[in-house]
Structure formats: structure tokens, C-alpha cells
Amino acid sequence: MIHISNILLALILLSVLLSLRSNRLMALVKLMAFQGVVVSAVPLVLETSHGVNVNLFLFFLLLVLVKGILIPGLMYRAVKWVVVDREIEPIIGYHASLFAGLIMIVFSVYVTNHLQLAMFSESHKLLMVTGITTMGAGLILLMARRKAITQVIGYLMMENGIYLIGTALAKQVHTQYVVEFAVLLDLIVAVLVMGIVLNDINHTFDDVDTTLMGQLKD
């Protein structure tokens, strides 16, 4: 069982690094869909050692539906409206972002080793490493890109990372489906609202470049 979860975590890290390197918005959306599905599967693989749970499986299906299909679908529609499907001049270049991602992995291994999580199994530690890296890379994506869509994707990646950290740390949350469902609902509405604003930005500015918006400052 441990092997499957390790493969999943490796896939997540791969998607994180690829998204830092990618300059096509469409490719980013596809990567997000892939990452969403893999992230949803992680609790399933980790918890099955205690026996398969019907509720857990149903929740897995719901997560895949939301993170793998619904949210990427919304983003896909947003990208279709956009004329320029390419990040022109990122604030931090692709190679530098990729390098920052690699440093983030090293950093999260260091942090996890110093947290003194004696009660953690090996796979939970790796989960923690992946979670911190994903969250950090999401933040990098948020800050280093100009396109509003890429920023949304950065936010989603951060959310995925926090979800992974939560899976590693807080076992009790994953037995309270009402709460998890509410968090998921918030995520959907967040993407919906961001999508609507994105659409308006695209109409008003003819682009989704956030550097065009700079009128409000002190």
C-alpha cells in the first residue's frame, strides 16, 4: 500500500514542477485537472490500511468530480475566452521558477525532518513534504505570473497543498464529511466568482494581464 501512495506523491510533485515550467495556459489547466485527481486519491490510498470505507470512497468520487472535472472545466472555459493563451513576460522566469520549485522540495524535506513527528509513518512524512512543496509552488505561481488565470491556478495549487498537509496532520477532519463538504463548496464558489471576475476583466481590458490593472494605489 505504501508503494502506491509513494507513486501518487511522486506524480503530484511531477505535476507541480511541470506547472512551474509551463507557459501555456491550456497546459496548466490540464495539469491542474491531473493534479486534482491524484490529490483526491491520496487519502483513499493512505486510509485503506484500516479497511475500505464506503463513505471514504464516495467522498473520493465527489472530490474527483470537483477537483478533477468541475473546477478544471470552469478554468478551461475561461481560457477559451482569452485571446493570448501564453504567458508573455513572467515576473520570475521559467527556469528560475523551476529552480525555486526544486529548492522548495529540499526546504520542505528539511522542515519535515525538524518537526519531530515521531508518531508519523514514513508515508505520512512524504505526504507532508509533498504538501509543503505544493503549497509553496502555488505561492510562487501566484506571485511570479502576470496572467490572472495563472494566479487562480496558483491559488488552487496552494489549496491542494494545504489539503495534503491537512490529510497528513488531521485525521479527525476526514471523518467529518459535513465539514469537508462545506470546504469543497467554498472552493467551487471561489472558482466560480473568480471566473466571473476573470470574464469581466477579459472584456474590459481585452486581456487577463493583471499588470494592466494598476490604477488603485497610494
Add this chain to the structure above:
Amino acid sequence: MLQLVFLIPIIAGIAVFFLPVKIGRMVLIGTAITHLLITALEWFHVTGPLHNKYFSNTPEGMLVLAIMSFLFLFISLYTISYMAEVEMSKEPTFNACMLLFLGAMSMVTIADHIIMLWVAVEATTLMSAPLIFVRRSKESLEATWKYVLICSVGIALALLGCFFIIFSMEMSNIHVPISFSSLSDVADQLNSVWLKAGFIFIVIGYGTKMGLAPMHTWLPDAHSEAPSPASALLSGALLNCAFLGVYRCHQLMHSAGLGDYSSNVLIAFGLASMLVSAIFILNQTDYKRMLAYSSIENMGIIAVGIGIGGLAAFGAMLHMIHHSLIKSSLFLSAGNILLGYGTKSIDKTRGMLRLFPKTGMSFFAGFAGISGFPPFGIFISELLIILGAIQAGRYVAVTIFIFCLILIFAGASRLVMQMIFDENKEDDRLVPETWARALPPIILLLTSMALIIWLPDSLYQTIQSAISSIGGTIHG
């Protein structure tokens, strides 16, 4: 029963989306009155206390809920005549989102489960975003984008903080429901390192929403670009809700014996916010931005007061009430000014006392109130905070505190005097003022004045029990 407080606005909000404008306005007022009635029932415990897995009524929550409900009634009355004046094409959306926003905020005030609180705070961001970009100008789009993105990222960090707090419980092998009430019972057994880490993330997360510096950058943009009723609601009700999230965790830290740590964190963030707003308020050219910076200042004052504790904690709670009343009144007056002059620039809004006597009066009185002059409540609350700080021996903090107050008063008074008393040769009045729009801000100010003369006993008791868990008391 308690859940009705957020269920009714949400159902009404969804209905208003599909109803014609005129009926929608009626529903808005009707829901506001119903909400106030339910809040009153809960306040006096007519329905009995409720301890659900996810919700419960706590004194501090009821305090925030009562302020919000009271404000909402007057803001919704104002909204109707404001909206009739600006003839907004998206009015049903605006009214519906006002109600949904009220629902989300009410949910914050009664949430007891840690993550339910998070869900509700995030929901307030999402429900209020449409209120800001309802005009769809370039500036309002920019403001909305900043608001949604900065707040969502900040609140995501608060979720991480929630996980840390849950983990501090699992570290010590305790298994209780993850709600604030049951966690504070076992607080002394929680792992302190993870609890501290969780508190930091939660302060950063909810502090972003509350407008604490340096995470405040969205606040001036959102408050200045939103239509005035929405700004009044953002400043008077939403910031309190975010503060409630921080305060709940501060209570938890106190029962875990880490009160000193969390107090210092709150004082540091509070003073930073006051300094930042003092610096930025000096050269404002936009009166709504000026008011927004003043909100940042006042949130800083509340954070400092809560951090100091004792007498200052009582002052901070009082400050929260009066700031909400006075600042909402100021934003509503600002809405009248914006309608009358058609501009947000301070330079072009001179001679208000001659052109718009009612609005000029309420704006000036509100400014006197927010600067801490008697007979308005902020005078008492700031005095209590300063006395509490001296009593607690926090001399450095109180020096910075007073310095910032003076600086902000000096900076803002120059601008406000210019708006109200300067000569204006032109006689352009785009929209004449009416009592329907002038009365709500005046009533809010009068309420603040009345609460100074007569603080109802039940309100006094509620404040007392809200601050007793962090060692706050009026009998310093």
C-alpha cells in the same frame, strides 16, 4: 432555532435574485427586520442555549451578531433610496448579494466548529465580491480581483492554522470534537508548539480579512470602490466578523496558558496597523480611501486593546460597537457626498455645509466621533484602552498608540475641515439630499451617543462574559 439567523437571509437572498426589483427591495427590508427580531430572541435566550456539533451562541458572537443586525436594518433602508437614485441595472444581484453576505456573516458569529468558522469566513469573501464589482468599471474590477485573491490566499493560510490546532490535539492523544468550546475544556493538554504555530497562521489569515497591516492592501481599494452601502457593511460588520475569528483563537490560547504569547502578537499587529494607517492617511486625496484607512486604524486599536487585556479588553469590545456604528454612518454619508458631487476627490468636494447641510452635519459629527471626541462612544473606549495599557505597564505600546491617534487626527482633520468648511463658488448639486438618505447615518450616530449615556445592563453583562475568558474586566 439559532441556525435560522443565517438560513433566512440565505433563502431570501436566493429568492431576490429571481424577483422583480420592487418586490426585491421589500424582501430586503423584510429580511432585515426579521433578522433583527431573531437576533433579539437569541440575545435574550428566549429559545434557550444551543450546543450543536457546529454552532453555539457565545457572548462574543452574539455581540457581533447584534451589531451587524442593527446596522443591516439601517443600511438596507438607505440602500433602497440610494439604489433608486443611481439606477443600477444589476440591482437584483446587488440586493441578493447583500442578503447572502448577511447570511454568511451571521454564520461566522455562531460557528463553533473550527473549520465551520473558516468556511463561513471564506463565504463572506465570496458573497461580498459581487457587491464590490457591481459597477464593472476598471477600478472596481481591479479592487475586486485584489480583494478576492488576497483574501482567499490569506484565508487559505488560516485553514492551515486550523489544521495545526487540530494536530496539536492529536499530538496529545485527545479526542474531542474540534470546536472552540470543547477544545478550551482540554486546552491545557494541547501541544503548545503546534498551538502557537496555528495561532500565527490564523492571525495572518483572518488578520488579512480584518485589515491588519501588513496584510491590509486590499482594504482601501475594496472599501473605496464598492457602492457606499456595501462599504458601510464591509467596514461595520465584516471586519468585526474577521476579528471574531482571531478573538476565538485568542481565547483558546488563553485557556491553554499561552495568553502572553498571543497578546504580544496581537499588540504587535495592532500597532503596525495603526502606524501604517497614520502614514497613509496624511496625503489622501479620496475621502472614501481616507475612511478605509481609518478602519484599518480602528481594527488595530481593537487588536491592541484585546492584546493588553484587563480594562483595555472592555474598552476594545466597546470600541468595536462604536466603531461599527460611527464608521457605517460615515460611509453612508460618504455615499450621499458621492451622489451629490459625483466625485470621490477631496479637492472637489468643498463647501459641504452650505450645499448639503444635513450630510455635512452628519459627516462632521461622524468625524468628531471617530476621532474620539465626546459625546461619542469612541472617547470612552479609547480612554479605557489607554488606562488599561498604563495599568498593565505597557508604556511603549501606549506611547505608540497615543502618537498614532494624534497623527491620524491631525492628518484627517485637515482633509475633513477642507471638505466641510472651505468656500465653494460652484453651486452644482447633481442629486439633492433627501431625508431618506440623510436619516440612517444620523440615527447610527445618535445610537452611539445614546449608548454612552445609557449602556443597557444586558449589553454590559454580555461584554463582561465575552471578555471574562481572557481575564478582561471593567473593575481594573
